Amino acid sequence: MSDPILEVRNLKKYFKTSRGMLHAVDDISFTIERGKTLGLVGESGCGKSTTGRAILRLIEPTSGEVIFEGVDICKLSGEQMRKKRKDMQIIFQDPFSSLDPKKTVNQIIAEPIRENRIIRDKHKREDRVLELMETVGLAERLINTYPHELDGGRRQRIGIARALAMEPKIIICDEPVSALDVSIQAQILNLLKELQESMGLTYIFITHDLAAVNHFSDDITVMYLGKIVEKAPVEDLFTNPIHPYTRALLSAIPVPDLSEKRRRISLKGEITSPVNLPDECRFAPRCYECIDRCRQGIPPLVEVAPNHFVSCFVHS
Amino acid sequence: MTTYTQVQKQQRATKRYKKRSSFEEIWRQLRRNKGAILGMILVAVIVIIALISPLIYDYQKDIAGQNIKQRLQKPSAEHWFGTDELGRDIFARVLYGARYSLAVGVVAVLVALVIGVTLGASAGYIGGTFENIVMRVTDIFLAIPSVLMAIAVVSALGKSTLNLMLAVGLASTAPFVRVVRASVLVVKDEEYIEAARAIGMRPWKIILVHILPNCVSQIIVQATLRVASAIISAAQLSFLGLGVPAPAPEWGSMLSSGRQYIRDHSYMTLFPGLAIMVTVLSLNLFGDGLRDALDPKLKR
């Protein structure tokens, strides 16, 4: 019954900076089942976007394997990789910078089809564009408008149509709604959900918004400073968060509900710089449960309950 | 809601959805700038003069043909700008000279454009060592005065109009490399470039299809302003005797030959000088206006 579509093994991405090595993604592994959604959660600088881009090889990983349908795509040549791109797409956060301002809606959505020579005939291609526009809920009359004439929600729909154009199997959604207004966010989230159901898509949903990810994902992976701190099915994670960071994160979401008065765990300080990290638990400097052991090494990811992994010395 | 669906049906019936160009927007911005409009009109007039002057004048007779009897005449009804030391009508020669100046300016800038855009765009996109080498060489070129550079090139290649164009073009390449690289660096980090890579587009095509169209406004502005300075460089070289060979009525060489008579026959230098000034000024006015009109920061 287990049918993994994508497996990430020991993925690392380091950047050389003038101050030393920046550990953007530091040895992470996870698996996604076909047709499911994996939520990749964390705050800015935790390496979640880098992970998404490294999986697509938009950024070359420093080391590690990305196994997509049994093939390690990190070993593919440029030409082979280009062919694989059809199956793996990405939706970006910023609906303003993700669309070329000089191209019309038609040109933007048609580009992947033309580039990969899926439909050569110009008129048939336009028919396909119209079909895609309908799928994502864009009115036909917008086909020749430019992105700057449209609002954020519609622009994000264009981005989704472009990603869908080649009928990919997996889509990486990099904060697809965080730049949008609340009422529009819900429209886009519902659209993504419907598309998943009708097309059997697999999503990696990268976000800092735990409420959205809760609504959307099957499994959740929480990252902090390039490391996975907790990984669990979504119900488990929300009902029984174990890692101190996950608990703090959950308690920090403001809830629009007056009946609930939660105890907030407030964290000291801010995320430390990911350059030249000491050999200790990444979260130790801000942790409210830190013990001596935490300062002496990096905790391994341990299975504490079925499918529930935690990287913490105190809790495993 | 009914009205909306009706409108939609209507549009579906016509089916052809008009594409709106950004040209109107630029024109609207440009129209507000009086200097730019003046510059544009003057540039247009000069271009027209350059195009029609061979229809009015016969090169052999009116432009190059000598008429010693009429030499060094002051401006009059017959010779509006007077005549030169060989009796040629300066008015005709100034009008005809627009051809040389514009041709040299435009071709030189085209040469600079092709080399500069290619180098600048690939340096900006590829980055790393390649970028470093290109940019350091550019810096070296920028450190040499462009006239000196052009003189060196003309001396090496020999004196001809084509070589003048090449020399001036090579000498004005470096600023293009810089401008193009700078704007490529800005555009390169946009997410739509990443999106293009994600659909498997090849790098050279990304540069061509996505990056350059988004830098085109800066390139146009730079090109317009560079035509002006190329015209000055060409005139300088001709003044030094390294440009368009005599008896062609190049403004720079007219200035040069008028120099000996400047005390008694100052009109010989005045009119070609004015012609250079007006041409360069109008190109600069137009270029500045374009820059303002194309600047995204000024738009809402």
Added chain:
Amino acid sequence: MTKNNNGLILEVNNLVVRYETMDGIVRAVNGIDLKLGYKRTLGLVGETGAGKTTTALALLRLVPDPPGIVECEKLEIDGENILTFDSDKLDQIRGKDISMIFQDPMTALNPVYTVGEQIAESIELHEHVSKTEALKRAGDMLELVGIPRSRANDYPHQFSGGMKQRVVIAIALACNPQLLLADEPTTALDVTIQAQVLELMHELKEKYNTSMIMITHDLGIVAEICDEVAVMYAGRIVEEGTLEKVFNHTKHPYTEGLFNSLPNVKDRKAKLKPIKGLMPDPMDLPPGCAFAPRCDYATEACTQKVPTLTSIDEAHRVACIRYDEPDFHIERRILS
């Protein structure tokens, strides 16, 4: 208080702001009334383009003119009619009696001055104290917002986003203003940092008895620190009242829509119910109720006339013509 201000720090009547641009008239704020009591916090809620920020700028009389045109029947801060103030007098009250925290801490600080100098500048200007005294007080302010005094000599780029926002708060509170306008002060920050900053603002507000207007799109933040709520849509207030009334007895369909489009942390299976359609173009507002084209409950009458804000009880007002019809009720999803 000797002034005749009916116990209100802020009273605004019929505020209208429009921007007259080349392309047409942008109707940003279309007649809003605000009343805020001492020590109270009002949450001004709405989406992009609702006119929240323009309202705040109008209260400070900072709307750029041209193209902005502000009309207002009454604008009183602490009983003083600031509509009659000239620019000198406005400068005196800005930063002293009323101050603003901007959304983006990255651009709100001047990169060439140390944070200490920037805090001291405001104190020096308004309290007419010596530079040394002002710098000393700036150090106190930094400690108040949880930054060690020793960092007063650092430049903004040496601080992280959350720390910068603390500095901005320190500047805003330096002269102990009576009214604080906070424009999405935590939107640019991470969740855990946002929690820290909100907590800090709450504490300081209590300590200094400051009244506050909190501009936000996040209903969660409103629930956390506001006493009253005003929901804005297309430049008008569509519903206002105490936190409890608006959250637990929602009356306006737009407020309902905002709640229902939020993902629910408790019930992940619930389908999100987005508001259909898009925000109207402020250059071309629909006749009648601006929300009518997106409203599930709209009738013919809704498109005829702009509904006025009507009192339901003394702590709750709503601008919807259908609210008191017997068969009209909102389907507010229960959150808990």
